[in-house]
Amino acid sequence: MNSAAETKHVPVPNTTIKPKSRDSKSIYSIQNFSLWYGSDQALYDVQFDIPANNVTAIIGPSGCGKSTFIKALNRMVELVPSVKMLGSINYNGKDIFSPKYKVEELRTNVGMVFQNPNPFPKSIYENVAYGPKIHGIKKKKVLDEIVEKSLKGAALWDEVKDRLQENAFGLSGGQQQRLCIARCLAIEPDVILMDEPTSALDPISTAKIEELVQKLKEDYSIVIVTHNMQQAARISDKTAFFLNGEVIEYSNTDELFSNPEDKRTEDYITGRFG
């Protein structure tokens, strides 16, 4: 039996698993991060670095803490009233939980795409223009430009350019999700967090989003939570495997899938549980 299995709920101090190759500058550095909902611990001593301009996939079975983890990266997890946290998450070298760091500033730099498409009940145009508008951009001409650029960036422009003033809820689920990505892009974040962005979509829409992710990583750092291992294998550069709130293994995606170090990772990716 693997020795790590016995230490399941005990924080292990040196679980820092460095990515093995292609090390670029890291954008997030997570150290000894633990999180509780009330008295239930959801994350145990998470510790790893997320590289810039890469796609980092977070995989693991339901309830393993992967969504909790990604929501901690932009502090959305704090919306749960009973949440408690320990340890640190540094974004570009700054502690995101420091009282000096404004949460709005963090979330302006770190965009998020949710599991279910959640456009605002406004027109397609207004959805994309919302972010720039709340950040003080008011000129119609500039907004027009941002909307076009963002929709093009999300590969949605050609489908909607003739009906920008129509309600976003008239779009299909996949289009809505790409609209949410465009909405994200409009404020030019550095990181895009995606929390199971394709789990509510059909295979064709999923393929489009995956293709888009590949394109986006040239300009953005992407962290994507997925329960779909094939998806992680297809689109990510790095993969972290979460189990019961712990990071079991973190390495380059091709290595993790072809040659997992941990027995539990192997069991999971070969479909023995989860």
Place this chain on the structure above:
Amino acid sequence: MAVNVKDMMKKNKSNRFLLRFSEKAAPTIFLLCAIISVLTTIGITLTLLVETITFFNRVSFIDFITGTKWWPFGENPSFGILPLISGTLLITVIAMAVAIPIGLASAIYLSEFASPNIRKIVKPILEVLAGIPTIVYGFFALTFVTPMLQNVIPSLPIFNALSPGIVVGVMIIPMIASLSEDAMSSVPNEMRDGALAMGSTRLEVALKVVVPAALSGIIASFVLGISRAIGETMIVAVAAGATPKLSLDVTESIQTMTGYIVQVSLGDASYGSTTYYSIYAVGMTLFVFTLLMNLLSQYISRRFKEEY
């Protein structure tokens, strides 16, 4: 002994006649109940219409809607409804100036900022405020608000438009707050998350996402409030005086359409006189006003609807 479910169900169903009868009778009974309110509406409208026609056989319709003098008593009565309309609108405008900002702000606080505990305490209190009889509000206006206003405006007479207008507004606050809060609470949390995740502050989320998304419900609450203010009777009958006046001066005594109906109903006019019929014409005018408000609210809420 083993319980035989099938046998028991069969036994219970054996009383077939009663079962089939109630299956058939229930929808009919429900339908009758629904018809009652429809019939009442038709009945009231017809009564109003017939008596109003009688009135207009005696008084010219044009004089009625364009006349600037309302003096229904004595030798030379004059039935120009504009003073009553201006009185009603004055009260309504003052009331909405009080009720819309305070009601909406309360709703935003309760829906977007209050902790669940505070909401649990404040919402029932608001609803109690909505349950106070309007006659109590009327005397509150006359004996508390008016003297208080007289401290600020010494020339203010006992009967004026300002004090009952403010109190009608206070009366409507709970309605607007409660209905708007319902509309805002039903905006899905995903919308708030989406906005928060883009670096919006909670205030921006409330004002730029939640309020627009709930706008049709919010506007419906405003229009209901306006209808309520137009139709409000006791407060104005007690505190606004009985001086029909075509004026926009809030410090003067005025009379509203409802106030006039109360005055005449209390016995100032003999049955069959023109003055008696005039209350139906005024009632009809009120009815047309509220009908227009309802149509307006439907139009506006359709126009501004943000569907989710």
